[in-house]
Amino acid sequence: MTSEVKKQFAWQRIRWTLAGGALLAFATGALAQKDEFFEPKTSLGGYGELHLNYKKTENVAALAPELDFHRFILFLGHQFSPRFSLKAELELEHNFVLDNHGELELEQAYVEYAAYPWLRLQTGVVLANPGLMNEFHEPPLFFSVERPDYHNQILPTTWYGNGAAITGAYRGFEYKANVMEGLNTEKIDSGAGLRGGRQKGYRSKLENALVGLKIDYVGLPGLRGGLSYNRNHLMKNNGKQRFESIDLVEAHAQFEKFGLRATVEGAWIGYSALATKPSYPEQGQGLLFEVGYNVLSMTEFEARLFPWVRYSSLNRAAASGIPALEKKYATQKTEMGLAFFPIPKIAYKTDIGFESVGDPSVETFYWNLGIGYMF
């Protein structure tokens, strides 16, 4: 037996052992004792946010401020048995849907089988794992009126799709491993980043699955920090293919204690392009720093009031072999604002931002006002 055949044989044994172990763990979970506090029931939840947005770019006439009920989400959960449950989120964006206006999306709809706290299987429309916000994006959980641009331009929050995920928590660590629909290679370019490539569960083609793993450490009170890696051999769209694969490496940390909340996130995307065209990036990069302090933390008030600042540096074409393209998408944004939480599940927010895209001498000013809730 040659060394190559031996190696293949060893890998096959490892794969079978892992698959057998997982099956055994799920099966033994199914036989575990009954839960005395189990009550079959249906739960309703949700979140929403109304925004007022104003934007003014230098030397460009300002548009009238815009009022937008950006998101209205209903969460529906049903517990079938102590181990089996359904979790679903239906989202309406921008009040109504007509032609290309507004969106109605099934952002989550999965059956979860909880074998153990460290082993849960989610099957259906699941959330991808990268970053702090993709899985926790309710308005009272972040400071700004709009979600940070990092979670739009670099990580395509909310990133969801058909597939499966295994999640769990063990001794201060949490993990999530996904196998889900891949990205549409024809919709990815420097302008849209990964965002355009999401299939959003619409008759998704599973030519090549997105495979990813995130591991977080939450063992230190107030801290969540972790890493994720996702890889996708991209699907061919009618035989056409811009990229062979993408690799997304991402790190994040959030620390909240003594009234202080600090967040750091960074991501790198590597594109394996099959051809060189002006709109095809080779790399994308993003960094985000944010800090806020609850000025009411030293008082008796239960309410929280956070002045905060954020700096982000983003580029969907950080490397492309074409300097003009790399410069075109180089984005720097500084934001600051106030977030007031009279109770934990309601947020009133306002913020301003200064952004330069491509040309650092041309600045765009943003002002946002909003209210958000979750229940």
Add this chain to the structure above:
Amino acid sequence: MDMRFFEILILCLAFTGAGSAEPPLSPASPLELKTEAELKAWSASQGRTEGEWKRRRYLLDPVLKKKWEIEAQQAFFRNEVTVWVEVHRSATQSAHSPQVVTKGFCAVMDNAIGKTQPITFVVVADTQAVLAHTAVMAYREAYGGAVGGQGWNRRLRGMGTEKPLRVGKEVDAIAGASLSVHALAKGYRKAAWIAQAVCREAL
């Protein structure tokens, strides 16, 4: 909390027998056994080896239950909870002698709803409703299990429960466990008040 109100109520309950309709004690469930093991481990860590934990069912008085729910801004999961009273080993060995609380620690196992699922926890508190120990015994949600961490719970030890336990102040916030943190901050207070009532009754 209004201690005078509480004492008068307990006295009334003692005279009328309204609070003494205790549900029959069934064999310990797996979660109760797990909780007893947690209590024994806590006792050992505190050097409290002379006592042992006696399990009881405790039926919540409707008036008191409503008052606590309003004060904590959280509904109780059920009308009865499992409680443990720390008693002298010698007292339990004698069938005729009354059980005596050693230093007035009592424990309560209860549930608080996180996002959709109950989180089963145990709270050890004294006659002043001060938190001596808290632990999560069963976490059922997919996200937010970090509230079961010892570090997060350890910070609550020694805290009084007269005032709300505020997230970001008395209670550490945990990214990705927001609903669970708030649910337990309220649930722990309610459980501490039950423990206080049980301890005072036992004394």
